[in-house]
Amino acid sequence: MNTSDTTERIEQFRADVASMKLRDPATGLDRLLVKLGVAGLVAGPCFGVAAWFISHGTRNPLQQRDAIVLGLLGLTFAVVGAALFVKGALARFLRFWMARLVYEQQVQADRVEAAQGNGDRRYPVG
Amino acid sequence: MSRQPQPPLVELRGIRAAYGPIEVLHGVDLTLGAGEVLAVLGPNGAGKTTLLNVLAGLHPLAGGDVLLAGRRVNAASATARARAGLCLIPEGRGVFPNLTVRENLRMAAGIARHRRRGEVEAAAYDRFPQLKDRRRQLAGTLSGGEQQMLALARGLATDPAVLVLDELSMGLAPLVVEQLYGQVAGLARAGVSVLVVEQFARVVMGVADRAALLVQGRVAAVGPPGEIESKLSSAYLGG
Numbered sequence: 001m002n003t004s005d006t007t008e009r010i011e012q013f014r015a016d017v018a019s020m021k022l023r024d025p026a027t028g029l030d031r032l033l034v035k036l037g038v039a040g041l042v043a044g045p046c047f048g049v050a051a052w053f054i055s056h057g058t059r060n061p062l063q064q065r066d067a068i069v070l071g072l073l074g075l076t077f078a079v080v081g082a083a084l085f086v087k088g089a090l091a092r093f094l095r096f097w098m099a100r101l102v103y104e105q106q107v108q109a110d111r112v113e114a115a116q117g118n119g120d121r122r123y124p125v126g
Numbered sequence: 127m128s129r130q131p132q133p134p135l136v137e138l139r140g141i142r143a144a145y146g147p148i149e150v151l152h153g154v155d156l157t158l159g160a161g162e163v164l165a166v167l168g169p170n171g172a173g174k175t176t177l178l179n180v181l182a183g184l185h186p187l188a189g190g191d192v193l194l195a196g197r198r199v200n201a202a203s204a205t206a207r208a209r210a211g212l213c214l215i216p217e218g219r220g221v222f223p224n225l226t227v228r229e230n231l232r233m234a235a236g237i238a239r240h241r242r243r244g245e246v247e248a249a250a251y252d253r254f255p256q257l258k259d260r261r262r263q264l265a266g267t268l269s270g271g272e273q274q275m276l277a278l279a280r281g282l283a284t285d286p287a288v289l290v291l292d293e294l295s296m297g298l299a300p301l302v303v304e305q306l307y308g309q310v311a312g313l314a315r316a317g318v319s320v321l322v323v324e325q326f327a328r329v330v331m332g333v334a335d336r337a338a339l340l341v342q343g344r345v346a347a348v349g350p351p352g353e354i355e356s357k358l359s360s361a362y363l364g365g
Contacts, residue, residue: 009211010160010317013135013287014195016210022201109223109266116267 034088040081047074133196134159135288135319136181136212142189143173143180149188150176152343158288161317163310165330165351167358168340174323175217177340178292181321182214183207194288213286217293220277223266227257230265230276234283250279253309271302278309289313291322295329303329327358 051071055064136158143151150173158164168174179185181192183204191198199207208214221230228247235246251258254275260268265276274294281289291310295303311333314320324330331337337354339347347357 007317009285009287010135013211014132017195017197017199020197020199020202020206020210022199022206105222105224106266109264112264113267 030088030091033084037081037084037086037088040077041085042081044074044076044078044081047071047077050074132160133193135195136321137193137196138177138181138190139193140190141177141180141187141192143176143185144188145176150343151180151188153190154340154343154345156338156345156348158319158321160319161314162336163314163320163322163334165327165334165337166321166323166340167327167330167337167354168325170325171342172340173343174325174340175292178214178290178321178323181290182212184214208284211285211287212290213281213284213288214290215277215281215292215294217296221265221268221273221280224264226262226264227268227276228261230280231283234280246283250276250283253282254279271298271306274298274302274306278306282313286318288319288321291320293323293325295324295326307333327355331355 048071051067051074054070055067058064134157136156138154138156141151141154142149154173154177156164156166156177166174166177176185180187183192183199183202183206187200192200194202194207194210194212222233225233231247231250232243235243247261251261256272257276257279260272265273268276278291278294289310294306294310298306307329310320310322314333314335320333322330322334327337331351334351336348337351338345339354339357347354
């Protein structure tokens with residue numbers, strides 16, 4: 001690597017950092033989505049129960065139709081909320097699972113190395 | 127017209143980090159210029175590895191700012207920082223133990239800039255000829271020194287602008303350490319900025335341009351290696 005290569009690499013680094021798309025940490029989009037999911041899961045059934053009481057508390061068909069719309073809205077909130085919650089929770093779980101897998105593989109490799117008693121043995125092929 | 131002075135490639139401002147309620151870094155300030163080698167020294171538990179993890183984006187900040195090339199990148203993921211050219215070689219084994227040497231290098235080739243798989247492998251074998259002999263061996267069954275060579279070769283395959291090394295010498299024979307630091311010195315001469323953390327200070331002093339002494343999560347001193355070396359005993363022994 002000569003001087004011009006080095007300078008070029010440093011300039012490239014500066015350019016790459018400058019073009020990084022940074023998420024505002026204050027928004028915490030993932031957490032926000034999980035919170036919205038939980039809110040949807042709570043609000044959905046509440047809307048459903050409210051709709052049931054409204055529809056059974058009146059003989060006016062217009063009000064009963066409003067209650068049906070309210071009930072359907074509640075169902076939508078619950079389904080979307082569940083999807084957001086599962087997405088957020090699963091992503092966290094999968095990250096944890098992957099880290100654990102890597103750790104366990106390292107421990108296993110240590111055991112193999114210790115059992116061999118010699119780090120220079122060849123990997124058995126075929 | 128005079129040129130604007132360029133900001134350092136890496137700047138850590140008032141870095142604070144914690145594990146749960148326990149704060150381990152209490153406002154660390156450090157800079158790393160282009161092509162500079164900075165050694166961060168300190169006793170066990172001083173917060174050196176945490177500092178590197180914060181820089182690489184692997185540990186959350188409790189306070190302060192991480193700046194790369196003058197830009198605040200607190201919110202950048204570890205992946206984004208690595209793609210830009212910040213390469214962390216972690217303490218101990220940073221290799222995939224259940225993959226062969228060649229497969230480990232191919233993993234690096236996947237993210238290498240403008241380099242083909244063959245070029246990445248050839249460069250690694252050129253730098254560390256021992257790896258060529260062991261290219262079909264599982265990385266987990268290599269000796270400690272060879273694993274560290276593989277980790278270094280894999281990191282270098284990504285053509286880093288800033289190389290961050292954590293305890294390169296840990297558990298290795300002096301000859302291997304000498305060889306590894308020889309490579310680090312070569313990289314520094316080639317213009318790669320290197321931030322290296324070491325508990326055993328003497329091995330890194332010959333390579334570093336500056337050294338910082340980290341004690342109990344605070345920078346106790348920064349300066350030329352010779353100056354810092356004289357303060358090591360009191361820092362390590364608490365005198």
